[in-house]
Amino acid sequence: MPCPRCQILPLSSERRGTLLLTAAVRELIAVMGEFLRAHGLAFEDAGLELRLADANLVEFIERVRDSGSFNTLELQAIWALLLEAGESLSFQSLTRARTLEQWLKLLDACALIEILEAQRFVSWFQPILAARDGGLVGYESLLRGIRPDGGLMFPGEIFTLALANDLLFQVDRQARETALRCAAEQGLEGQLFVNFVPTAIYDPRHCLQSTVGWARRLGFDPGRLVFEVVETERVADFDHLKHILDFYRDAGYRVALDDVGSGYASLNLLATLKPDIIKIDMEIVRGVDRDPQRQSVLRALIGIARDLGIQTLAEGIETATELAYVLAQGVDLVQGYLFARPAQHPQAPYRPDPWPQP
Structure with missing residues (x-):
C-alpha cells in the first residue's frame, strides 16, 4: 500500500x-x-x-x-x-x-508539487578528495528540481516549501532515489554521499526500503554509499536517529554527520552515534587559516574524531591557504569550490600542483 x-x-x-x-x-x-x-x-x-x-x-x-x-x-x-x-x-x-x-x-507550493508529481528532481555532484594526495574519493549528491520552464529550484527553496507544507517525506524519498539513479547514469566511481533528513523517516524498515531497493537494482556496492545526516543541529530524538543509522549500518552502508561543530548538539552526537565520517561545518573552515578561534575548534574536532576512530571531512574550502591549514591539522577528506563547484556532469576536479604536504 x-x-x-x-x-x-x-x-x-x-x-x-x-x-x-x-x-x-x-x-x-x-x-x-x-x-x-x-x-x-x-x-x-x-x-x-x-x-x-x-x-x-x-x-x-x-x-x-x-x-x-x-x-x-x-x-x-x-x-x-x-x-x-x-x-x-x-x-x-x-x-x-x-x-x-x-x-x-x-x-x-505548486511549483514543488509539480516537480514531485513529474519526478523532475536531478542530482548535481561535487567531488570529495583525499587529504593525503588529492586523489578523487567520491562525490556528494546535491538536489536540484527542474521547473516546467527548465529553470532550476535549489535546495533552499525546495526544503523551505517542503517544511512549510508537510512535503518533507515526499521530497526526502525522491531525493535519495534521484541521487542513486543520477550517479548510476553518470557512471560515477568512488564513494557516493547521499543526504537524508532524519525527521522525514519514521520507521527505517518501511521508509528506507525503496532506497535500499534502488541501490540493489542499480548495482551499488553498499560499501560505496555514505548516507549523510543533514541539519544535524536540529536532531531532537537521538534514539530515533541511532535507530536509522543502525539500519543503514546493518545493510552494509556507511554514515556521516553534516555540519559538525556548529553547536553543542552535533558534538554530543559524536560519542553517542560514532558515525564513520563527520563533515566539519564550512563556517569553521572558511578563513580558518587566519582565525585563531576557528583554528581551536577545528583542532578540537579533529582530535575528538581521531580518538573515536571517525574520519574527518573539511567542507567549504575555497582558498589554497585554507586547504594548507586543514591538511596540516590532519583532516582525512576535503571538499569545496577550490576543487570544483557542483555540476550535473562533473569533470575532473582542480588539484593544486604540487599538492600541499602536511
Missing part, C-alpha cells in the same frame, strides 16, 4: 474524486453550502459534511482563493478531504484532511 507521507502527493491537477467539506459547527457548513450554490457547484448535504462528486481539489481551492469569499477564521475552521474513486472514508484517509487555509498554502 502506498505510504501517504512519502508516496502520495496531497495536491494533484489530475486526481479527481469525492470532495468532502466539513467544519466543527453547523453554521460554517451552511456558509460553505452558500458558497457552493453561488458558484453553481452541485453537492450533497450529508449533515456533518458536504459532498461534491467528481471534483478536483486543485480546481476547488483555486476557486476559493480567487473568490475571496471566506475570512481568516472560516479558512482555518473549514476542512476539506478528497476521496479517490472507490475509496471509503476511514481513519487513514482522515489523516489527509486539511483546513482551507492549509490547502491555500499548498497552492503556493
